[in-house]
Structure formats: structure tokens, C-alpha cells
Amino acid sequence: MRALRRLLRGAGVVLVLLLAVLGAGALSGPGGLPWAVPVTALPGVLPAPPAPPPPVPEKPRDRPTPAHEAADVPLGVPLAPPPEGGTHAFTTLQADGVTPVAYDPCRPIHYAINGLGAPVDGEPLVHAAVARIAEVTGLRFVYDGASDEPLLVDRPVYQPERYGDRWAPVLIGWQTEQEEPALAGDVIGQAGSAAVSLGDGPTVYVTGTVVLDAPQITPVLERRGGRAVVEAIVLHELGHLVGLAHVDDDGQLMYPEVQPELTDLAAGDLTGLARLGAGPCVPEL
């Protein structure tokens, strides 16, 4: 037990946030100046026909066609949080300084798993944790299957050649601290999401990454009761993915160090996740 505690101490998570603010100018059409200067008709001279508008150069696409899979209403409802509430914190807030940045609840969050280096039984464990986050937030998650996309924290949010005309799915996978220096030392995972906004609209998460330290997690899985501990680690990382930050309250799963006795979300975690499941729908993205 001592070794386990030592192993799990300080299992903090480096937060990754890419804030890609997309300019509204990309959406405005040609306007203002007329295409051709009018030609004054002279006696006996026909005016020249107006010149055709010059071709608009195609801009490189930095985002998918809007509203992919977007419904008119949220796809689910968050679980009612405990009435007493609890300690929680959000990674990013909207411009109002109060409302948390969240995923769009009106469309599913797709996720893919890069199984390279995964421990035995690693994948079902991820699905179980995703199901728990989905239940609590009301956000709908859809598993896209395996992906061989390299697990980089600053991966592009839009990869049409790999995933088609939509935001890239959340990518979950396993690495060693040699592959991912952010996992050095006691760090056992890292997760975060990329937020985008358009013009004055709300900021919204569109995709993210969860990286789990396979060499540290594998021996925990092999211990008695280890599966529940690892599932809690994945839950903690998924909490980051959907927008929860660490709290200085060791009664919550979002405490920065893993506590083997705490294997599920606590009151503060549930309170924060309920708000993260009730974000605005953003069909313009």
C-alpha cells in the first residue's frame, strides 16, 4: 500500500488549453465597393457591359462546415447536483467571468482511442469512465473506434483528411514519459480541450486530448482493487477534458493527487460537471 501511495502521490495533471479565436472577418462576403465603375453612355456609344466580378480566392479552411450534427436542443440533461453543492473550479470562463467554457450540449462529443501501448483491459476502462462522465453531465459521447493519429497535445482541431468535415474527435491514448515529457515524475495523465469562439459568440470546446501514463498505470491495474483506482484516474482526466480544474479539497476527485480511497466523483465534482453539461449550444461553429 505504501508503494501504491508513493506511486500515486503528486499525480497531477498538466492542463492543455488551446484558445483558437477565429476571426469573424472570414464570414463576411464582398461588400462596400461596386465591382465595376459605371460607364457613362455617350451618344451613339453603347455602354460597356459591367465586368464580371473577380474570382474570390479560396481561403484555406481552418474549421469545418458549421453545425455538424447540431440539434436544436441539448441531447441530454445533467444529473441534478447534490443540494449542498461542493468545491469545484473551472478551467476557463466566458467573457462574463462566471459562466464556464464547456462543450456544446446540442451535439455529440466524438472520441477515438489510440490503443498503442495500452495496458491489458485499458480500453474498456476508458469507456466506463466516459460513460460515467456522460451520465453526470448529460453530454452525449460517441465512440469512433481506433485511431492511429499520433497523441500530441497540440494536435490540430480540424483534420479533414483524417476525420472528414467536422471537428477532430477527442483523442485518448497511452504514452510513456519518454514519449511525453509532461508525464515525467509522478504525473500519471494529462488532459485538456481546445476552445474556439467566433466573433462575439460564446467560447466552446470542440475537441481535446487525454494522455495516460501506461507504465505507471499498468502496475496499479494489477493490484487488488486497482481497476477502480485507475478508473478514477481516467475520470479525473475526463473531468479536465470537459472543463474542470483542480481544487484544493481532498474530498473531491479533482484534487490534484490521486487518493486510492476516493474512486468516484464527489459532491463538488458533480456540481461542477452539472454546470459543464449545461453550456450554450453553438451551431455557428
Ligand SMILES: [Zn+2]
Ligand atoms: Zn488533474
